[in-house]
Amino acid sequence: MPAIFFILAATDCGGTVSGETSSESSMSPDFEGGVKLEWASDRSFPIGNKNVQGLFNDRNPEFNPATQLKISKIPSGSRIDLSFDLYLIGTWDSGGKQADRWTLGMKEGGILLDLTTFPNRFKDPGEKVPDGNEGFVRIYRHDRAYWMESRRVSISPDQIRGDSLVLVFRGYLTGRKTEFWAIDNVRVTIHPIASPR
Numbered sequence: 001m002p003a004i005f006f007i008l009a010a011t012d013c014g015g016t017v018s019g020e021t022s023s024e025s026s027m028s029p030d031f032e033g034g035v036k037l038e039w040a041s042d043r044s045f046p047i048g049n050k051n052v053q054g055l056f057n058d059r060n061p062e063f064n065p066a067t068q069l070k071i072s073k074i075p076s077g078s079r080i081d082l083s084f085d086l087y088l089i090g091t092w093d094s095g096g097k098q099a100d101r102w103t104l105g106m107k108e109g110g111i112l113l114d115l116t117t118f119p120n121r122f123k124d125p126g127e128k129v130p131d132g133n134e135g136f137v138r139i140y141r142h143d144r145a146y147w148m149e150s151r152r153v154s155i156s157p158d159q160i161r162g163d164s165l166v167l168v169f170r171g172y173l174t175g176r177k178t179e180f181w182a183i184d185n186v187r188v189t190i191h192p193i194a195s196p197r
């Protein structure tokens, strides 16, 4: 069986989503092999010329703290490759008293990505002049710099219990109005056991 391949745009969130090599919204509930993908969050936000899924902040009740992607009807013995773009907005801290953390984990246990170092750099101590950012996002009447990192993880068959998996994307921030995150271009590739590499 060939690999089963999905790209999920952030605007696809809400309800069941699948789409083959497409970043467009596609709402067909069943796909080749019956694999099914469902997002827990349905909020999107414009960044640059894209709509990304977010914004997220676990300290501010106006935003969701996390999002989940449920992958179900996974063929037995499959390996899953997941890639996505992580948008880190504002003054994320890589250490110190205001240190932040971002994780991708499985709801039933197991951390797949544990980030404590972030690209958010500034040329001045007051964090007014960003360094190497991709652009700005306007939040609470402030232009916040953002950086984007493409991330990839592989989930081996022994990490998948049963035929479904819930992935939890979560940030642990100290800044209620100064630090946010979002995701986009979430790509799920399922390699069934008999798939030729």
Ligand SMILES: [Ca+2]
Residues within 6 Å of the ligand: 091, 092, 093, 098, 175, 178, 179
């Ligand atoms: Ca900060």
Ligand SMILES: [Ca+2]
Residues within 6 Å of the ligand: 091, 092, 093, 098, 099, 100, 173, 174, 175, 179
């Ligand atoms: Ca912080």
